Amino acid sequence: MHQLDMAIRQPSEIARRSMATAVCCRRIILVVLISLGAVTVTASMAQGQDAAHVPTRCGAALAVGNDYTPNSDIGLALIYGFAQFDYDAVWPHRAPDPLRFKVEASAGLTTWPYRRAVASAGIMAQYYLGSLASDSLRPYAEAGIHAIYTDFREEGQGLRFNFNPQAGIGTDILRDNGPDLFIALRAHHISNAGLDDDNTGINSLLLMFGTYF
Numbered sequence: 001m002h003q004l005d006m007a008i009r010q011p012s013e014i015a016r017r018s019m020a021t022a023v024c025c026r027r028i029i030l031v032v033l034i035s036l037g038a039v040t041v042t043a044s045m046a047q048g049q050d051a052a053h054v055p056t057r058c059g060a061a062l063a064v065g066n067d068y069t070p071n072s073d074i075g076l077a078l079i080y081g082f083a084q085f086d087y088d089a090v091w092p093h094r095a096p097d098p099l100r101f102k103v104e105a106s107a108g109l110t111t112w113p114y115r116r117a118v119a120s121a122g123i124m125a126q127y128y129l130g131s132l133a134s135d136s137l138r139p140y141a142e143a144g145i146h147a148i149y150t151d152f153r154e155e156g157q158g159l160r161f162n163f164n165p166q167a168g169i170g171t172d173i174l175r176d177n178g179p180d181l182f183i184a185l186r187a188h189h190i191s192n193a194g195l196d197d198d199n200t201g202i203n204s205l206l207l208m209f210g211t212y213f
Helices: 002-046
Strands: 057-069 075-086 099-112 117-128 137-150 161-173 181-190 202-212
Touching: 057 099, 057 181, 075 117, 075 202, 099 137, 117 161, 137 181, 161 202
Parallel strands: none
Antiparallel strands: 057 075, 057 202, 075 099, 099 117, 117 137, 137 161, 161 181, 181 202
């Protein structure tokens, strides 16, 4: 009888997990579509900006880091690409002058204990700290959320498609000759927000080095 109960529950468990995965995928796809829509809308709006607005900038960065929970044994190496817009040009409400809006995508892999693919896309709000700026440095704080796919699952991690909140601090490095550079430190979290009963989170710190185009 016990074996029969297990046999009955097993398909039900598989169906439940499949449904949770499908719901998660739909929500993550929605986040990605909204991000892509923001790029399209902003690109058209940016064409009408006057000289008083901050110009749109694009950039790329290398991010390397390691998780600190659950096991402190996952290394990450990611390439980020992004577009940075004046916040007012994207959202139809007033915003502080130092506020920017970024649309990002990243791709890379885990460097240890195994090689697995990682990819994400999302949006960030970036605020420049004018009181700390100098002739060569322009510090900022930023926060936002990505949708992420990891080609692996840690023990207790229910899904490969997850939500990926990120937040950090950094500074632009202003240069007279050549494009501006930047360096940043980000907190990087991966979890499914309770869409699956198994929801072990992965928390990492990333060090980013990048350039504007």
